[in-house]
Amino acid sequence: MIELYSANTPNGIKVPIALEELGVEYRLITVNLAADEQKQPAFLSLNPNGRIPLLVDFSTPDGVPLNLAESGAILLYLAQTYGGLLPDDFRPRQRAMEYLFLQVASIGPMFGQAGWFLRSAAQPIPVAIDRFRNESLRLTALLEARLQKHPWLAGDEYSLADIMHFSWLRIAHYAGIDLARFPALSAWVATINARPAVQRALARFQN
Ligand SMILES: N[C@@H](CCC(=O)N[C@@H](CS)C(=O)NCC(=O)O)C(=O)O
Numbered sequence: 056m057i058e059l060y061s062a063n064t065p066n067g068i069k070v071p072i073a074l075e076e077l078g079v080e081y082r083l084i085t086v087n088l089a090a091d092e093q094k095q096p097a098f099l100s101l102n103p104n105g106r107i108p109l110l111v112d113f114s115t116p117d118g119v120p121l122n123l124a125e126s127g128a129i130l131l132y133l134a135q136t137y138g139g140l141l142p143d144d145f146r147p148r149q150r151a152m153e154y155l156f157l158q159v160a161s162i163g164p165m166f167g168q169a170g171w172f173l174r175s176a177a178q179p180i181p182v183a184i185d186r187f188r189n190e191s192l193r194l195t196a197l198l199e200a201r202l203q204k205h206p207w208l209a210g211d212e213y214s215l216a217d218i219m220h221f222s223w224l225r226i227a228h229y230a231g232i233d234l235a236r237f238p239a240l241s242a243w244v245a246t247i248n249a250r251p252a253v254q255r256a257l258a259r260f261q262n
Pocket of ligand 1: 105108124163
């Protein structure tokens with residue numbers, strides 16, 4: 056049995072998409088970020104970092120529930136535990152890992168900061184907006200170049216790397232990026248968005 060604490064945000068949708076793709080059942084507990092539920096003692100006792108997503112797996116080999124935060128770690132755990140979303144072959148498997156880490160270390164933080172300085176800062180700080188938006192643009196161009204050559208980020212196979220990046224690229228406008236300027240990425244986003252598992256995951260947040 057899996058419980059997932061999450062919300063309809065770029066990092067929050069990654070785990071339900073992976074769970075739906077893997078066909079693993081879960082109970083979704085929606086966290087109200089606007090009400091700061093993720094900073095309350097009950098949530099902090101599960102994840103001291105006070106952020107979603109947070110997964111609790113009650114079906115562990117040692118019988119002790121596992122609390123796991125960080126979307127990259129969670130997707131890796133699910134892929135390794137439930138089998139899928141990671142290519143079997145040596146090279147594409149390493150490539151999937153490479154893009155997984157690129158997302159958590161670069162795209163996520165850069166898009167997040169670009170969006171925050173563009174939309175949420177109390178006053179506009181042009182140097183910060185330029186810095187984070189330009190770096191987001193550079194990284195977007197990197198993904199575009201990859202997808203010009205390969206159907207998926209790991210190569211020929213849809214993997215957890217695609218889920219990680221899809222969740223941010225589908226809202227690229229948040230970071231001030233016009234996705235229409237990137238044809239391969241736009242087509243890739245549309246293809247992933249049309250997957251039944253992705254639609255089921257997104258629908259879970261509407262209920
Ligand atoms: N590196 C983390 C980032 C998690 C994260 O920033 N989650 C956001 C939602 S997308 C959050 O919980 N924000 C609420 C807050 O910062 O209080 C991951 O990949 O899971």
